[in-house]
Amino acid sequence: MTRYVLGRIGQAALVLWAAYTATFAILYLLPSDPVALQLGANNIEVDSLTPEQREAAAARLGLDRPVWEQYLVMLGNALRGDFGVSFAKQVPVSDLLAQRLPGTVTLSVVAVALALVLGVAIAFTATLVPRGAVASLLRRLPAVGVSVPNFWIALLLIQIFAFILGWLPSMGDQGWQSYVLPAITMAIPTSAVLAQVLIRSFDDTLDEPYIATARAKGLTRYDVQVRHAFRNAALPTLTILGLLVGSTVTGSIVVETVFSRNGIGRLAQESVLQQDIPVVQAIVVLAAAAFVVVNLIVDLLYPLLDPRIAHTPKVSRA
Amino acid sequence: MSAPPRRRKNTPRPVALVALGAASLLALTACASGATTAPVTDAGEPVVGGTLILEQWPDNAAFACVDPFQTYWIEHRQVIRNYADSLTDQDPETGEIVPWLATDWDISADGLTYTFHLRDDVTFSDGTAFTADSVVLALESAQATLQELPGAYGGVYVAGYESSTALDPTTVQVQFSTPNASFLQGTSTTNLAILAASAYEATPEERCLGTANVGSGPFVLDAYTPGEGIDLSKRAGYAWASELNDHQGEAYLDAIRINYVAEDSVRVGNLTSGASDIAWPRNPFTPEQIAQVEASGATVHSRSLPGPAYNLYVNAAEGAVLADENVRVAVSKAIDRATYAATIYGPDYPVVASAFDETTPFFVDHSADLAFDPEGAAALLEESGWVLEDGATYRTKDGETLTIRQPITADNPGDALLQDQLKAVGIDLQLPVFQAAERASIIAGGEYDLLVNYYTRADPGVLQWILDDRYAGSKAFAQSSADSQTVAAIKELFDEGLRQSDPSARADVYADLQELLIGTAVAIPVFERVQLAATGPDVHGFRYTSEAFLSYYDIWKSQE
Numbered sequence: 078m079t080r081y082v083l084g085r086i087g088q089a090a091l092v093l094w095a096a097y098t099a100t101f102a103i104l105y106l107l108p109s110d111p112v113a114l115q116l117g118a119n120n121i122e123v124d125s126l127t128p129e130q131r132e133a134a135a136a137r138l139g140l141d142r143p144v145w146e147q148y149l150v151m152l153g154n155a156l157r158g159d160f161g162v163s164f165a166k167q168v169p170v171s172d173l174l175a176q177r178l179p180g181t182v183t184l185s186v187v188a189v190a191l192a193l194v195l196g197v198a199i200a201f202t203a204t205l206v207p208r209g210a211v212a213s214l215l216r217r218l219p220a221v222g223v224s225v226p227n228f229w230i231a232l233l234l235i236q237i238f239a240f241i242l243g244w245l246p247s248m249g250d251q252g253w254q255s256y257v258l259p260a261i262t263m264a265i266p267t268s269a270v271l272a273q274v275l276i277r278s279f280d281d282t283l284d285e286p287y288i289a290t291a292r293a294k295g296l297t298r299y300d301v302q303v304r305h306a307f308r309n310a311a312l313p314t315l316t317i318l319g320l321l322v323g324s325t326v327t328g329s330i331v332v333e334t335v336f337s338r339n340g341i342g343r344l345a346q347e348s349v350l351q352q353d354i355p356v357v358q359a360i361v362v363l364a365a366a367a368f369v370v371v372n373l374i375v376d377l378l379y380p381l382l383d384p385r386i387a388h389t390p391k392v393s394r395a
Numbered sequence: 396m397s398a399p400p401r402r403r404k405n406t407p408r409p410v411a412l413v414a415l416g417a418a419s420l421l422a423l424t425a426c427a428s429g430a431t432t433a434p435v436t437d438a439g440e441p442v443v444g445g446t447l448i449l450e451q452w453p454d455n456a457a458f459a460c461v462d463p464f465q466t467y468w469i470e471h472r473q474v475i476r477n478y479a480d481s482l483t484d485q486d487p488e489t490g491e492i493v494p495w496l497a498t499d500w501d502i503s504a505d506g507l508t509y510t511f512h513l514r515d516d517v518t519f520s521d522g523t524a525f526t527a528d529s530v531v532l533a534l535e536s537a538q539a540t541l542q543e544l545p546g547a548y549g550g551v552y553v554a555g556y557e558s559s560t561a562l563d564p565t566t567v568q569v570q571f572s573t574p575n576a577s578f579l580q581g582t583s584t585t586n587l588a589i590l591a592a593s594a595y596e597a598t599p600e601e602r603c604l605g606t607a608n609v610g611s612g613p614f615v616l617d618a619y620t621p622g623e624g625i626d627l628s629k630r631a632g633y634a635w636a637s638e639l640n641d642h643q644g645e646a647y648l649d650a651i652r653i654n655y656v657a658e659d660s661v662r663v664g665n666l667t668s669g670a671s672d673i674a675w676p677r678n679p680f681t682p683e684q685i686a687q688v689e690a691s692g693a694t695v696h697s698r699s700l701p702g703p704a705y706n707l708y709v710n711a712a713e714g715a716v717l718a719d720e721n722v723r724v725a726v727s728k729a730i731d732r733a734t735y736a737a738t739i740y741g742p743d744y745p746v747v748a749s750a751f752d753e754t755t756p757f758f759v760d761h762s763a764d765l766a767f768d769p770e771g772a773a774a775l776l777e778e779s780g781w782v783l784e785d786g787a788t789y790r791t792k793d794g795e796t797l798t799i800r801q802p803i804t805a806d807n808p809g810d811a812l813l814q815d816q817l818k819a820v821g822i823d824l825q826l827p828v829f830q831a832a833e834r835a836s837i838i839a840g841g842e843y844d845l846l847v848n849y850y851t852r853a854d855p856g857v858l859q860w861i862l863d864d865r866y867a868g869s870k871a872f873a874q875s876s877a878d879s880q881t882v883a884a885i886k887e888l889f890d891e892g893l894r895q896s897d898p899s900a901r902a903d904v905y906a907d908l909q910e911l912l913i914g915t916a917v918a919i920p921v922f923e924r925v926q927l928a929a930t931g932p933d934v935h936g937f938r939y940t941s942e943a944f945l946s947y948y949d950i951w952k953s954q955e
Contacts, residue, residue, distance in 0.1 A: 113836070165456065166456075166621065232661075235661060236664065239668065240668040241668075243668060247661050247665055249623075335661065336661075337654065339620070351832050
């Protein structure tokens with residue numbers, strides 16, 4: 078078990094390094110020059126500078142050194158948690174993250190929890206109710222949830238709950254009320270994917286012979302689903318959940334823009350548009366880290382849910 | 396429930412009237428402006444107190460900066476206008492420069508020496524006194540900022556600056572090495588607003604984030620959170636408003652909360668549902684949004700932003716398709732500006748009439764030259780050898796299609812309409828989408844035929860920032876903006892405009908400039924840039940400044 082965990086942590090580190098390096102490579106291959114970007118933020122184009130002014134600007138940014146040297150220096154700093162200074166915003170990236178991260182993390186956690194509750198409830202009810210109009214409606218609901226665009230749901234929720242009913246704020250980050258609408262918006266597509274997968278697994282699991290046995294013992298449909306089917310059906314859903322948590326960063330881009338929230342999603346979008354390399358790199362590493370950690374947790378949860386999956390070496394040659 | 400929709404149009408008249416220098420004309424302007432910025436009288440006596448919630452287009456994500464000298468972002472400059480005062484103020488109706496922190500001034504005959512006589516009762520919000528030394532320090536700090544950040548925006552406002560001296564506590568002399576007739580107007584802008592000495596001890600970066608920006612304005616900048624908003628509170632004891640305001644003394648409001656809302660529909664919805672008091676968009680409201688605002692009992696205000704109109708500038712470098720003046724003029728003739736304004740922004744939207752918006756001093760109406768003339772366009776294109784083969788959509792010459800590239804940052808209805816209008820005369824307008832960060836490389840590589848640029852300032856010299864390579868943000872863009880002869884002629888007119896201090900002589904120069912820009916289609920106007928705003932039913936005392944920013948000073952809210 079220990080060896081397995083150590084191996085997984087090693088893998089995680091490798092993934093993070095690869096993400097960092099790939100971002101660096103992609104951003105440096107783009108057809109723009111970081112000195113021009115930095116000045117462009119001021120709406121000054123590099124060609125309006127004398128060569129000396131240009132060199133001074135490059136030196137100040139550490140952009141006068143060879144690319145591989147810049148890479149090693151940046152990587153070394155990143156390992157110590159120092160992602161440098163934002164080109165556009167002129168403040169340390171770590172300060173930016175500290176300011177923007179808490180709101181996004183809270184929102185993501187609430188949204189994932191909500192998605193989990195919604196997704197399980199829909200799947201559970203859809204498979205529990207007898208075949209018929211209600212069941213087929215519930216079974217089709219996830220397809221709708223996946224298909225409708227995020228920004229449209231967001232605007233619709235704002236229109237109803239903020240503008241017409243006036244129950245909840247349409248924007249900002251003040252109190253728990255301001256989390257409700259964005260969290261619902263983010264939870265809808267996530268819960269739809271979860272429900273889709275879970276319905277499918279329920280259908281498969283409910284065909285298993287042990288379910289027939291359980292039914293034969295005289296258990297109700299509800300008891301069968303809760304006690305016997307759910308744990309087995311949950312495994313594929315757990316895998317998907319691990320993937321979906323990683324995608325909350327992308328989900329937060331739209332949601333934070335529509336709900337005027339000052340979070341990581343918007344920071345990511347702004348920084349990509351401005352090719353603000355240090356910020357983009359920090360966010361990519363952060364998202365990769367979240368992704369890796371969640372998937373590690375999911376992996377470690379498997380044996381708890383299904384004892385047949387064990388991470389001990391399966392060598393028994395004796 | 397539905398209050399009668401009110402719509403106060405603050406339609407500006409040609410401020411160029413000032414150029415004619417006749418007092419009678421000024422009186423005429425005043426008559427014509429009767430209904431525009433008059434205080435709302437049906438709302439009763441102004442109420443003191445309350446917090447105003449103002450929702451605007453977000454701050455500049457690429458350059459979060461509330462330092463007067465460095466920033467160009469309209470939404471930032473508006474906030475600066477309310478926490479920092481300037482030496483002079485500019486009348487939004489006439490363009491006339493009036494006293495503010497300076498009571499009067501003299502300009503030497505050669506236009507090189509400006510002497511300002513200052514008020515002696517002004518203090519900054521940290522309690523320090525405003526004196527001639529404050530002005531010297533502000534101007535010298537501006538030079539220091541320019542050293543560190545060459546091309547900072549305020550640079551063009553102090554072009555030709557040599558030195559400044561405090562002659563006595565209330566007299567300051569500013570010396571120029573070359574004439575800069577725009578400087579007087581410059582002293583009325585936010586870019587040359589004066590901060591307290593403590594602000595200039597901070598670095599330019601710190602001033603951008605507003606941590607030490609102590610001003611003498613009617614409000615105090617309490618906190619600026621980039622991406623989120625700004626808090627301002629009333630300055631106690633304020634007593635030096637310029638005559639252009641409707642009242643004197645302290646501001647009415649206790650506090651102002653500015654929220655940045657990126658989504659237009661949310662900003663409008665918050666206003667109409669009563670969650671905010673003022674909606675301040677960057678792009679004009681759509682006709683649907685105006686209807687929504689008016690149906691809720693809120694009021695729509697409008698004022699053209701002075702400075703260049705929404706113009707397309709050309710790449711006339713050798714070998715480029717728009718190096719041919721005939722093709723440029725044909726593009727201009729092929730644009731149906733009236734249809735554009737009515738379709739994109741609604742039937743009441745003004746139609747652009749020159750290379751400058753109509754609130755710019757020395758504006759000259761060129762509507763006749765900018766009329767929709769597809770036949771004229773076709774004739775010019777034929778003359779240059781671009782012919783339309785039978786059954787073809789686009790014109791060709793020697794087997795080459797007449798293609799014009801206008802890089803844009805996002806697909807939008809306006810550019811799609813333009814594409815359609817040019818297609819009607821056989822021009823293939825392509826609209827490649829680029830990211831803001833790529834602009835410099837697109838310009839450097841000449842990968843454009845048309846490109847948009849603008850900057851708001853109530854002085855025609857502002858165009859130097861775009862078309863004059865000595866001051867331009869992009870030298871390459873300015874140098875390719877016309878053939879070398881025309882570029883030289885434009886620069887000569889800019890210089891002449893700065894040399895002439897007599898308004899009527901300046902008017903002549905800038906009339907020539909507009910004629911040249913329109914006649915050679917170096918600038919191709921598309922639409923008038925209009926700053927719209929919507930105020931909730933409780934908001935009174937709304938006033939645009941000369942540069943179409945919002946003055947919070949006269950605003951008051953009726954109590955529930």
